[in-house]
Amino acid sequence: MPMQDMHLVHHECGDCPIRHRAVCARCEADELQRLEQIKYYRTYQAGQTLIWSGDRMDFVASVVSGIATLTQTMEDGRRQMVGLLLPSDFVGRPGRSTAAYDVTATTDLVMCCFRKKPFEELMVSTPHIGQRLLEMTLDELDAAREWMLLLGRKTAREKIASLLAIIARRDASLRVKAAKGALVFDLPLTREEMADYLGLTLETVSRQMSALKRDGVILLDGKRHVTIPDLDRLLEEAGDDSDGGVLD
Amino acid sequence: MPMQDMHLVHHECGDCPIRHRAVCARCEADELQRLEQIKYYRTYQAGQTLIWSGDRMDFVASVVSGIATLTQTMEDGRRQMVGLLLPSDFVGRPGRSTAAYDVTATTDLVMCCFRKKPFEELMVSTPHIGQRLLEMTLDELDAAREWMLLLGRKTAREKIASLLAIIARRDASLRVKAAKGALVFDLPLTREEMADYLGLTLETVSRQMSALKRDGVILLDGKRHVTIPDLDRLLEEAGDDSDGGVLD
DNA sequence: CGTCAGGTTGAGTTATATCAAATTAAGTGG
DNA sequence: CCACTTAATTTGATATAACTCAACCTGACG
Numbered sequence: 001m002p003m004q005d006m007h008l009v010h011h012e013c014g015d016c017p018i019r020h021r022a023v024c025a026r027c028e029a030d031e032l033q034r035l036e037q038i039k040y041y042r043t044y045q046a047g048q049t050l051i052w053s054g055d056r057m058d059f060v061a062s063v064v065s066g067i068a069t070l071t072q073t074m075e076d077g078r079r080q081m082v083g084l085l086l087p088s089d090f091v092g093r094p095g096r097s098t099a100a101y102d103v104t105a106t107t108d109l110v111m112c113c114f115r116k117k118p119f120e121e122l123m124v125s126t127p128h129i130g131q132r133l134l135e136m137t138l139d140e141l142d143a144a145r146e147w148m149l150l151l152g153r154k155t156a157r158e159k160i161a162s163l164l165a166i167i168a169r170r171d172a173s174l175r176v177k178a179a180k181g182a183l184v185f186d187l188p189l190t191r192e193e194m195a196d197y198l199g200l201t202l203e204t205v206s207r208q209m210s211a212l213k214r215d216g217v218i219l220l221d222g223k224r225h226v227t228i229p230d231l232d233r234l235l236e237e238a239g240d241d242s243d244g245g246v247l248d
Numbered sequence: 249m250p251m252q253d254m255h256l257v258h259h260e261c262g263d264c265p266i267r268h269r270a271v272c273a274r275c276e277a278d279e280l281q282r283l284e285q286i287k288y289y290r291t292y293q294a295g296q297t298l299i300w301s302g303d304r305m306d307f308v309a310s311v312v313s314g315i316a317t318l319t320q321t322m323e324d325g326r327r328q329m330v331g332l333l334l335p336s337d338f339v340g341r342p343g344r345s346t347a348a349y350d351v352t353a354t355t356d357l358v359m360c361c362f363r364k365k366p367f368e369e370l371m372v373s374t375p376h377i378g379q380r381l382l383e384m385t386l387d388e389l390d391a392a393r394e395w396m397l398l399l400g401r402k403t404a405r406e407k408i409a410s411l412l413a414i415i416a417r418r419d420a421s422l423r424v425k426a427a428k429g430a431l432v433f434d435l436p437l438t439r440e441e442m443a444d445y446l447g448l449t450l451e452t453v454s455r456q457m458s459a460l461k462r463d464g465v466i467l468l469d470g471k472r473h474v475t476i477p478d479l480d481r482l483l484e485e486a487g488d489d490s491d492g493g494v495l496d
Numbered sequence: 497c498g499t500c501a502g503g504t505t506g507a508g509t510t511a512t513a514t515c516a517a518a519t520t521a522a523g524t525g526g
Numbered sequence: 527c528c529a530c531t532t533a534a535t536t537t538g539a540t541a542t543a544a545c546t547c548a549a550c551c552t553g554a555c556g
Contacts, residue, residue: 072397074487080400082393093386100390134382137389138341142348144392145330149320151399152328152447158543191503199400204544206504222553223503231385239322404512439535449513454536471521471535 011041015174016112021088022062023136026128034126038118044105051091051103059113066109067188070101071196081196083140086170090136094120106188151199154239159198160208161237164218168228183228191223210238259289264360269336270310271384282374286366290302292353299339299351307361308340314357315436318349319444329444331388334418338384342368354436361363399447402487408456409485412466416476433475439471460485 006134013019013032024035043062044050051057053072063085067212069084080138085091091103094116114122123130150162171185187194191209195202212218219227252472261267261280271284289312292298299305301320311333318331330349333339339351342364362370371378392483398410419433435442443450460466465485476482 041539050438070393072393074397074401075489076487078401080397095383095386124375127372127378128380130375130382132380133386134378135343137382137385140391141385141392144389144396145318145320145349148330148392148396148399149322149328151327153322153395190501193309202503203505203546207544210504239324241323438533450535451514451537452512455512458536 012036013039016062016064018062018088018112022112023133024062025138026132028124028128031122031126031128034122035114035129038114038122040113042113044109044111046105046107046109047111049102049104050111051099051101053099053102053179055099056097056245057092057099058116060090060094060116061113061120063087063089063091064110064112066105066107068109069104069193069196071104072101079196079199080199081193082144084197087174089195090133092116094123106193116180125144127151156198156200156204157211157237158239159200160194160205160212161168161234162240163194163198163230164212164226165234165238165240166227168226168231168234185226187224187226196247260284260357261287264312266310266312266336266360270360271338271377271381272310274380275374276376279370279374279376280390282370283362283377286362286370288361290359290361292357292359294353294355296357296358297350297352298357298359299347299349301347301350303347303363304345305340305347307364307367308338308342308367309359309361311335311337311339312358312360314353314355316350316357317354317441317444319352320349327444328447329441330392332445335422338381342371342381354438354441404446404448404452404456405459405485406487407448408442408453408460409465410488411442411446412460412474413479413482413486413488416474416479425434431479433474435472460491 012038013024016022016024019025024032027035042061044066046066062102068085068091069080069081070085071081073079085103091111093100095151123133150159154162167187168183168185172183189197189206191202194200195205198205209218213220217230217233219229221227223240261272261284264270264272267273267363272280275283290309292314296311296318313335316333317329318333318415319327321327333351339359341348370479371381398407402410414433415435416433420431437445439450442448443453446453457466457468461468464477465481467477469475
């Protein structure tokens with residue numbers, strides 16, 4: 001029975017799992033206190049669309065836990081994912097009143113929301129928020145440009161390998177301790193969502209997943225549980241520059 | 249004889265053609281004065297690559313006049329354009345020491361450069377710069393996401409029509425007075441550059457240009473001079489939502 | 497055990513890429 | 527001003543990666 005769950009969790013910001021990565025990362029104690037006053041939590045169920053493109057948006061938010069997607073849809077139904085939101089990622093645009101994309105929860109999701117008006121006022125009075133938001137936006141822009149290379153120039157196999165590498169890398173960065181050896185994770189996306197991410201059809205995604213499995217690049221246990229025996233091999237298949245793309 | 253031209257133009261910021269759109273747009277007189285002290289102009293010739301991916305970057309800059317591109321290249325030579333920089337657009341990333349993309353002048357180009365270190369210091373002391381940069385970066389992110397839809401889901405014909413619409417729109421916005429009726433402009437890109445923008449081959453670009461011409465969607469005078477007799481028709485061909493995509 | 501969403505696999509089609517040749521445009525130096 | 531060169535572009539013929547349509551699995555859940 002999917003319906004909007006308004007369950008009001010309430011953390012102290014000090015204990016917050018995304019305290020040091022989210023838009024509030026640079027805030028001092030007093031700044032955090034002001035943010036506390038305008039924040040509230042919302043939870044959504046997997047599959048739920050929280051925001052439709054064109055909707056009025058009266059809040060901005062950080063993903064606390066779970067995964068959400070940004071997608072664009074053409075009139076005839078063609079869909080392209082344009083953002084994959086993980087814990088600590090920011091949703092919404094200060095200074096804009098309507099949503100530009102559909103936002104959908106792909107897993108159960110907890111968001112830390114800020115009423116937009118007061119948030120915008122805080123941005124003026126609290127430079128640390130704007131500074132952090134700029135940094136995050138620049139990171140997203142870099143990610144978007146990497147994604148553009150993928151969409152425009154990579155083969156289906158390279159696209160799949162790239163996506164798996166992105167998820168593996170991110171998954172590793174969320175763990176406390178970097179696991180050595182084989183990487184193991186659960187795909188947070190269906191084949192169709194992967195296709196929407198990659199600009200492919202779900203059939204092509206399925207075929208290429210099978211091919212990568214057949215060739216030993218990945219191991220599959222069920223449809224979602226993935227093991228990467230050799231990350232370098234995967235990165236080679238992804239067509240990325242051999243180095244990890246380390247910047248600065 | 250293409251070589252770096254260090255010709256030192258020197259404008260007053262007050263007269264600058266991009267004064268009200270660039271990263272300095274929100275600056276007050278005193279803030280502008282501090283910017284003046286760390287700025288210098290550089291000019292480049294059409295075709296010249298100003299920055300190679302991985303290069304050390306000791307400055308950031310605004311495009312004053314001309315057009316530049318950001319591109320990514322894979323080891324085997326596949327190229328994808330990931331940014332098209334017009335007058336007032338910003339180049340470089342505060343807080344990062346090396347360039348992430350190749351930057352190439354597609355026309356003769358004038359840049360207003362700021363030494364990076366002092367610019368970063370100014371960003372801390374002068375919130376108006378950071379605020380404006382955030383706004384510009386959010387705009388670029390939106391443009392990148394629109395571009396992702398194009399790369400992932402549009403047909404070759406739609407891609408070409410979309411690019412022509414983008415250039416036409418932008419060209420119109422740079423003119424003082426909006427021309428009614430037919431839009432006319434010169435393509436600032438070669439067929440190959442268009443292909444790199446759109447994730448196509450140059451042959452496909454050429455064929456689709458011919459097709460749009462044959463179908464009366466565009467008129468061509470020479471290879472570069474384009475007339476759009478009916479913008480709505482072009483937008484229809486581009487597969488975009490009928491409304492102009494007006495956001496806030 | 498039946499149902500249903502998610503996923504896989506197969507056969508045939510098609511849009512775009514690739515390879516190749518011809519055409520146009522813009523110099524450039526005699 | 528005229529050959530000659532060269533880069534950009536167009537056009538043609540063919541190949542192929544990915545799409546489409548369709549059937550068939552698989553596993554979770556009532």
